[in-house]
Each structure stands twice: as structure tokens, then as C-alpha cells.
Amino acid sequence: MTTTSAAPAPSGPQPAPAAEMPAAAQMHLILHRRIISGDILPGTRLSEQEIADQYDLSRQPVREAFIRLAGEGLLEVRPQRGTFVSRIDMDWVLSTRFIREAVESDIVRLAARNARPEQIATLREILVRQDAIPQGDAKALVMLDEEFHYTLAEIAGKVMAWNHLQVLKVHLDRVRHLVSAVTPNDIMLDQHRAVVDAVASGEADQAETAMRLHLRRVFGDLPGIMQLSPQYFDKAEKLACMHYDLAVNT
Numbered sequence: 492m493t494t495t496s497a498a499p500a501p502s503g504p505q506p507a508p509a510a511e512m513p514a515a516a517q518m519h520l521i522l523h524r525r526i527i528s529g530d531i532l533p534g535t536r537l538s539e540q541e542i543a544d545q546y547d548l549s550r551q552p553v554r555e556a557f558i559r560l561a562g563e564g565l566l567e568v569r570p571q572r573g574t575f576v577s578r579i580d581m582d583w584v585l586s587t588r589f590i591r592e593a594v595e596s597d598i599v600r601l602a603a604r605n606a607r608p609e610q611i612a613t614l615r616e617i618l619v620r621q622d623a624i625p626q627g628d629a630k631a632l633v634m635l636d637e638e639f640h641y642t643l644a645e646i647a648g649k650v651m652a653w654n655h656l657q658v659l660k661v662h663l664d665r666v667r668h669l670v671s672a673v674t675p676n677d678i679m680l681d682q683h684r685a686v687v688d689a690v691a692s693g694e695a696d697q698a699e700t701a702m703r704l705h706l707r708r709v710f711g712d713l714p715g716i717m718q719l720s721p722q723y724f725d726k727a728e729k730l731a732c733m734h735y736d737l738a739v740n741t
Contacts, residue, residue, distance in 0.1 A: 514548055515555035521546070522556055526565050526576055527664045528630055529672075533723040535576045537566070563661055578725040583662040591656055591663065592706045594649075595640065596699045601647035603690045603698040610646045614687045617642065621680050629672035632679065633664070636671075639683055643690070663709075669723075670712050682708060 512520070522542070525531045543553045557574055560566040567577045606614075617639050624631045644653035671679070682705040689698035717724050 513552070515552035515559075518542075518546065518548065518552050518556035519559045522560060523563070523565065523661075526560070527661060527668065528633075529665065529668050531576055533576050533578045533665075536573050537576065538573070565661060579665050579723055580662050580725050582725075584666055587656075587660045587663045588706065588709075591660060592703055594652055594656060595643070595706060596702050598644050598647045598649050598653065599686060599690065599698045599702040600695040601649065602643045603693050603695040605648070606646050606690050606693075610642075611687070611691045613642060614639070614690070618680065618683055618687060621676070621683065624676060626676050627672060629668050632671045632676060633667050636667070636679065636683075643686075646690075666713060667709055669716050670709050673716065674712050678708065679705075 522531070531537070537557070539550045539553045539557065542548075543550045546553075557566055557568075561568055561574075564580065564583065565577055567575050569575060617635060621632070621635050621639075624635065641650070641653060644650050682701065685701040686698060686705060689695075689701050
């Protein structure tokens, strides 16, 4: 198990917290992003004092951030031992995947019916930017993937539903970063392109099929990652319940 107090500050495209945010909210956002992206690994022991010193803060905002992160399932407080970054809960991951697929499949069907030419152009511009991302830049790839899905929700008029998903999928997002770091970029690009082509053609059934395939692909490389780094995961046996066949809606 990792026992260092914290990883180095993150690199890559990370939007800075708004300066007007309270210190505790800024600290929560920073640590949340670092845990989700894997900058701070599962099992890492975190020290309130060392985090406060690293970011030139008092311990109080760090303590408040820790409490929020624990409530989100990202930190685990172990009495007499300390506070640790939680392992990735596979039960949570699979449940969230099921909910996300159900919601986003309906979103993309609505997008296929409602998309205007300028909105299709926006989706294709995202594909161009995605194609330019260097292989292995998981942070940039996941951020652009989020933008892609958010744009589809905008087209469908379902941004509120998409926003509700963000609260649920913290462990799923951790998996997405791990998988994106080792999966060839063109796999996700091809899947996004298939979604956009179906939406542009107004083919709701085809758009839904493409979306379901895309959202299930995140598990294609996961068994190998879990074998290499089993210490990152909890309830790993749950992955055996996952079906990848599009004919099996689970």
C-alpha cells in the first residue's frame, strides 16, 4: 500500500479553481481532481498538515475538504491509522455504469432527433481536437470526452440529467483515467465518430447502439489493469458480472 503523504501537483490541462471560492471549496476541488485523475493513487495516506503546508493554508479548510471527500467515497478515515485515498469500488463502478448507459442512451436518441447543423459542427470540432491529443495524455482525453458527452446532453436538452450523473460517477471516472492512459486514442475517437455520424444522420437506433458500445468499451482493458495493480481496487470480483455483448442490456 502507498504510504506517502501526497503526489506531486498535477500537470496537464487542469482548470484552476475560481479565486473567489472559499479556501475549503478550492481545496476540495483540487484534491477531488487529483484523486479522480490518479495523481494521488488509491491507498495513499494523506496528512492534513502536509497538504496544508503544500498549499500554504491552515488545517481548517483542508479538514473541511477531507470531510467532503470522505462523504463522496474518495477518502477513508481509519481510526488510529490516518486518512487514506479509498480504493476504487467496483460495485459502485458497475452500478454507475448501468445508470449512465441508461441515461446517455436516451440522451443520444434525443440528440439524433433534435440536432441542428451548427450543433453537429460543434461535435465534429471536438473530434478534431480529440484527434490532436498525444497518446497517453489521459487527462486531456477524459476532459474532452466529458465535453463531448456534455455537448450531446445540451443538444438533447438534458443538461440537468447529465449533471446529476457527475455526482454518482466518481469511481467510474477514476477507472476512465486508468483505462484512457493505456488505450489507443483512436479507439475512443472512432467510437465518438460513430456516435456523431449517427446523430448527424438522424438515426436514433444507430446512435443508441454506438453510445452503448462506447460506454461499455471502458471495461475492455480493465481486467489487465486490475491484474497489474490489484491494490487499487475493491470488490474486484464484481467485474465477472459485467457483460460486453450489446445484446445483453446489463
